[in-house]
Amino acid sequence: MTRGSIAFIDDEPQLCAAAADWLEASGFEVETFTDAALALGRIEPARCDCVVTDLRMPALDGQEVLARLRAADPDLPVILLSGHGDVPVAVEAMRMGAHDFLEKPYGAEHLVEVLDRAVELRRVRREARTSRRSDLASARIEGRLVGASPAIAALRRMVQDLSDVAVDLLIRGETGSGKEELARTFHDFSRRARRPFVAIHCAGLPEAQFEAELFGHERGYLAGTAAARIGKLEHASGGTVFFNEIEAMPLSLQSRLLRAMQERGVERLGSNALRPVDLRIMAATRVDLLAEVAAGRFRADLYYRLSPVTLDLPPLRERSEDIPLLFLRFAEEAAARFGRSVPALREADLRALRGESWPGNVGELKAAAERAVLGMRQPPIAAEPDILPLPERMARIEAGLIAEALEECGGSSALAADRLGLPRRTLNEKIARYRLRAS
Incomplete structure (x- = not known):
């Protein structure tokens, strides 16, 4: 090769x-x-x-x-x-x-x-x-789960193998790591793709409202409601329901959800009739659910019902080879949306992207790509040098090149001098002038 x-x-x-x-x-x-x-x-x-x-x-x-x-x-x-x-x-x-x-x-x-x-x-x-895709009908899985890391390659194989298998699954990963996108990919590449994908965020909703959203209610059951309402589980019949941050679901609703999964049916609030539903359940968590089970905050039977297939989605810092591909994907999408051009990604940019820890994971990387497309990179690229006198602008350029050479040579001014084609004494004088450190 x-x-x-x-x-x-x-x-x-x-x-x-x-x-x-x-x-x-x-x-x-x-x-x-x-x-x-x-x-x-x-x-x-x-x-x-x-x-x-x-x-x-x-x-x-x-x-x-x-x-x-x-x-x-x-x-x-x-x-x-x-x-x-x-x-x-x-x-x-x-x-x-x-x-x-x-x-x-x-x-x-x-x-x-x-x-x-x-x-x-x-x-x-x-x-x-x-890896770019034009639309869902002609897309490949590689176009949805972008990355070159072994972890993402393994997840793509799981999508190929399990998209049409009637099994519920649990996705584990940090906030912003792409858990919902992974669930949507399973749905979109399955026979359920023509039916709804319903995402339910379990954190932040009051328990009574959450229950009505999930199971629906009969006419007149809730004050001020004259009509019956179909819940999200019933609406998603034939498709997929995705519970994000399922660890935040109240225990009483965990029990009702478990029954709906076992019986494949729901009872609206105010009704005793079991309405059949055909659902695939996917759930995501950012915590250790077994620890939540041990602490009494999550039902063990629901955990075991969800976890026959458990997928781990690593954070970006553990799959640095995926970062440039994702950045370019987000930049292309942002450029199309904003009517701008995609910024050039040089080797130094590539190194900087991989060197970041990205605590916000995919969401933070996407925001960085959008800022780059808009010309608002972090740290910002200041316009000030363009109005400085030429000697000062050239001095800044020279200082940057010397600093980069020193970094690549492990701080050795002798090696940096060879790389830059300068006498060592001249380089040391410039290091002192620009207040650059050298070993």
Whole structure:
């Protein structure tokens, strides 16, 4: 299996040959070009994982190559090669969407590291694109349960295996982890999909109101009601009822729900007639229900009725490989809703997303994607640097590049100096000037 398909553009034939030798020996497929216009005509974005191009070339420069490639495929990573004097131009190109830039002369091993990250980002973007669905009728399960983690892959298999099995199930997971979406996926990919999916949130409703909502009532049973009312269980007959935060359901209603599940029928309030219902019950909890049983707050018989199939939905912090895919999905949905474009997701953004703990789970990630689409990233991207004098703007850029190099080199100023192509003394002076720490 190849490490990635690379197009390398430079007007120096010797540099192209050297790069091809090293990258092919490292496991990449490489096609080199000394003519940028010819390269643009030959590169097929669908078959290419990354493009490396020199910034300064006759006739067609790297910025124009970047612009044309992004117009053809905005997700294709483009890495720029620049001389020392071209660093400000390269930084501006990164604002235009370049994945990264390397200052000549670059280290061959460093080039491989940068390409590995670019190819990984390309893979993430492709997976996000292939997981997109147009509508429910043509959707695949992968389009509903987005993720590359083993946990999500296992849940997709469970949906395939159990969607049409007449068994109730219990979903465990933290708040915001996607429990209701998982339940809806089971329903939508089952024969019950044409019948209602009714979600009932057990927390916050007064017990009397909750009981009437669940089971309905006969005419005149409640003060001020002249007509009978069908409860949610009866309304959902033929479909699925999903109880969210079922641990909050009062004990008296737990008993009535258990009877309805056992008899597959409901009695409206004020009636002794058992009305048959055909239901699949799904429940979700964010607590340990067995501990609730031990504490006397949850019925053991209801727990065992719900738990023959128990599914665990891990929080985002335990499935970091899913975060970029979900972020891109939410960003695409938000862009369509707001009439905006999807923001470019570079390798640094990918690293930052994976590094967050996301205590609010999927809900927090979705909000972050929507802010990004609206240009309100957290922390915000301030407009202030754009009105600063050019020397101060360049100083901020330089300080950021030095800080990033120090971080990647474990704080070693010697290694960072090699990576940046600076004398160590010069780098140390800049570290002191910008008040950056180095080991």
